[in-house]
Amino acid sequence: MTARTLLHRARNEAIAARTLRRAGMIRGTPRALVVGVAAVARLGPFGGLPAYCTAVHRGAVAIVDDRGAVTFDEFAARTHRLANALRAALSSEGTQPSIGILCRNHADALVTLCAAAAAGARVVLLGADFGPTQVEVVAARERLDAIVYDQEFAAAVAGFDGRRWCAWYDGAIPPDALERLVEQGAATAPPRPEHAASLVILTSGSSGMPKGAPRAEPRTLMLTAGLLERIPLRGGERVLLSAPVFHGWGLLVAMLTLMLGSTLVLHRRFDATRALTALTQQRCAAFIAVPTMIRRMLDLGDAVDAADLSALRIVASGGARLEGALVTHAADVFGPVLHNLYGSTEAAYISIATPTDLADAPDCAGRPTLGTVVRIADGRGRSEPVGIEGRILVRTPAQIEAYTDGTTRSGADGFLDTGDRGHLDARGRLHVSGRSDSMIVSGGENVFPEEVELVLLTHPAIADAAVTPVDDEEFGQRLRAYVVRGTGSLDEGAVRAHVAAELPRSRMPRDIVFVDALPRGASGKVLRHTLDELKESHA
CATH class of the missing domain: 2.30.38.10 (Luciferase; Domain 3)
Structure with a gap:
C-alpha cells in the first residue's frame, strides 16, 4: 500500500471507531471490556463473540427463538461446550476441519457458527433451498468434514459421507443430535485454535450451481461501522431478524445485534402474521427482512394498520431488489423508517439508502x-x-x-x-x-428482464411476477412473464396495458403466463429450478 492509501485507511478506521462508540458497541466496565477483547483476540471475531458478549452484557437475553429465550451466559457456555467437542471429534494434526451448516434461523445455528470458528474451522454456510445434488456438489468442492443440519433437511444430507449432527428436530431425540455432542464438551473457553477460522458464503446460484465466496474473519471496523452509520441499530433493543442467517445480510445483522447487547428474535420460518405479532408483543425496534417478506406483511392490510408499531424505528431490506412501488407503500404504512441495502456475496454490502434517500428517490x-x-x-x-x-x-x-x-x-x-x-x-x-449477464437483445434492442418485473409488481392485482428470456426464431430472444394473480380482476390485456403505460414497446413480454405461485428462496429470489421447470412446461 502507498503512504496515501495507508493514511486514508487509518482515517476511515478512526471514523469507524467513533461510529461504533456512538452506537453503544464499546460499553461495559473496563475489566469486562478487557476480558471480552482478550477472548476475541484469542478466538477471532466469530469464535470470541460469545465470550465478549457474556463479559460485557452478562445476564441479558441474547436470543429468543422458537424454543424460548437464551441468555448471553447460556449462549457462551453452549458455544464453548460445542467448540471443545468439535475439536475432539474432528481433530486431525495439521489439517483444518471444514464444517457445513444447513440450518434455518434459530439459536443453535449461531451457536454452531461461533463454536466452529472457535475451534479454528473453515465454516461453509449452505442454503436452505439446497437439495441432495447441491449438497453433494458443494460438499465435495469445499471438502466438508461434517455438516450440522436441521431435521427437515435430512434427505438433502443423506448422501453425505462425513460426520452429521442434527441441530433442530421435532419429537424424539435422534441418534445424531447436536445436543449429544454438546454434552461431551467442557464449558470452559477453548484454547487458541491451531488455524485461523474462515467463512465461506455461497452465492445465490441464480445463474447456476452456487459458488463459494471465502472470506477471513473481519479485521476492519469499517464492516460493522459502515452499516451502523446508515442503519441505526442500538444496544438494549429487540431485533426481529427474518432474513436468513446463512446469507451475508442476515449474518451481519445477527452478529451486530449480539455485539450491541440487543436481543435477536428468530423464527425458523417466516410467516407475516406471526412476524407482525412479534413486532408488537416483543416491542421490536427493528425488522430485518428481504423484500418479499416486507411485501407479505404489507399484504396483511388492516391488521398492520391496527398493530401497535410505536417501538419500530427501523425496517431494513436487503438480499434482493427493492422496487420503488414497495418503497412508497412501506413508507405509507410504517412511516419514514425504511432502509435499503444493496450488496453482493462477493463484495459484502456496497450502498445503503436511508429513509431520506428513499423519500427523494424511491428506486435508489x-x-x-x-x-x-x-x-x-x-x-x-x-x-x-x-x-x-x-x-x-x-x-x-x-x-x-x-x-x-x-x-x-x-x-x-x-x-x-x-x-x-x-x-x-x-x-x-x-x-x-x-x-x-441477464440482458438480452431482442429485435436489436437491449432489454433487462428485471426492469419489466419491477413494473409488473406495481400492478395492484399482481401478487408476484418473474420475467425470463426464451429463444425466439424471429427476434433471437423474447421475454416471457410468469404472473401470479392477487386480488381483483386481471387478464392478459390488463397486464399488457400496464406494461405499455410504463415502458417502451421493446420491453413488452411476448408471452404472459399465469401461474399459481412462484416459490422464492430465503433471500427472496425466485428459485432457479422453478424457472427452469416453468420454461420447460410452457415450451
Whole structure:
C-alpha cells in the first residue's frame, strides 16, 4: 500500500471507531471490556463473540427463538461446550476441519457458527433451498468434514459421507443430535485454535450451481461501522431478524445485534402474521427482512394498520431488489423508517439508502458506505459520467479476492465487477437497473428482464411476477412473464396495458403466463429450478 492509501485507511478506521462508540458497541466496565477483547483476540471475531458478549452484557437475553429465550451466559457456555467437542471429534494434526451448516434461523445455528470458528474451522454456510445434488456438489468442492443440519433437511444430507449432527428436530431425540455432542464438551473457553477460522458464503446460484465466496474473519471496523452509520441499530433493543442467517445480510445483522447487547428474535420460518405479532408483543425496534417478506406483511392490510408499531424505528431490506412501488407503500404504512441495502456475496454490502434517500428517490440503492468506492464503467472499462448507465464496479473493505474454485471477478485495479448495471445520480446515489449477464437483445434492442418485473409488481392485482428470456426464431430472444394473480380482476390485456403505460414497446413480454405461485428462496429470489421447470412446461 502507498503512504496515501495507508493514511486514508487509518482515517476511515478512526471514523469507524467513533461510529461504533456512538452506537453503544464499546460499553461495559473496563475489566469486562478487557476480558471480552482478550477472548476475541484469542478466538477471532466469530469464535470470541460469545465470550465478549457474556463479559460485557452478562445476564441479558441474547436470543429468543422458537424454543424460548437464551441468555448471553447460556449462549457462551453452549458455544464453548460445542467448540471443545468439535475439536475432539474432528481433530486431525495439521489439517483444518471444514464444517457445513444447513440450518434455518434459530439459536443453535449461531451457536454452531461461533463454536466452529472457535475451534479454528473453515465454516461453509449452505442454503436452505439446497437439495441432495447441491449438497453433494458443494460438499465435495469445499471438502466438508461434517455438516450440522436441521431435521427437515435430512434427505438433502443423506448422501453425505462425513460426520452429521442434527441441530433442530421435532419429537424424539435422534441418534445424531447436536445436543449429544454438546454434552461431551467442557464449558470452559477453548484454547487458541491451531488455524485461523474462515467463512465461506455461497452465492445465490441464480445463474447456476452456487459458488463459494471465502472470506477471513473481519479485521476492519469499517464492516460493522459502515452499516451502523446508515442503519441505526442500538444496544438494549429487540431485533426481529427474518432474513436468513446463512446469507451475508442476515449474518451481519445477527452478529451486530449480539455485539450491541440487543436481543435477536428468530423464527425458523417466516410467516407475516406471526412476524407482525412479534413486532408488537416483543416491542421490536427493528425488522430485518428481504423484500418479499416486507411485501407479505404489507399484504396483511388492516391488521398492520391496527398493530401497535410505536417501538419500530427501523425496517431494513436487503438480499434482493427493492422496487420503488414497495418503497412508497412501506413508507405509507410504517412511516419514514425504511432502509435499503444493496450488496453482493462477493463484495459484502456496497450502498445503503436511508429513509431520506428513499423519500427523494424511491428506486435508489443509496450512497456507498464507509471505505467503499463505486465506479460505473462502459464496455471497455472506462468510467461513465453521472447519469449514464454502465457496469457497476466496486472496491469494498470486505470483498473477496477469488471464489473457492480459483476464479475471480476483480480486475488488476482491485475493482470487483458486481454483474449489475446502473448509474450514479447527481447526489452520489446508486441506481441499479438489472443484471449485466441477464440482458438480452431482442429485435436489436437491449432489454433487462428485471426492469419489466419491477413494473409488473406495481400492478395492484399482481401478487408476484418473474420475467425470463426464451429463444425466439424471429427476434433471437423474447421475454416471457410468469404472473401470479392477487386480488381483483386481471387478464392478459390488463397486464399488457400496464406494461405499455410504463415502458417502451421493446420491453413488452411476448408471452404472459399465469401461474399459481412462484416459490422464492430465503433471500427472496425466485428459485432457479422453478424457472427452469416453468420454461420447460410452457415450451
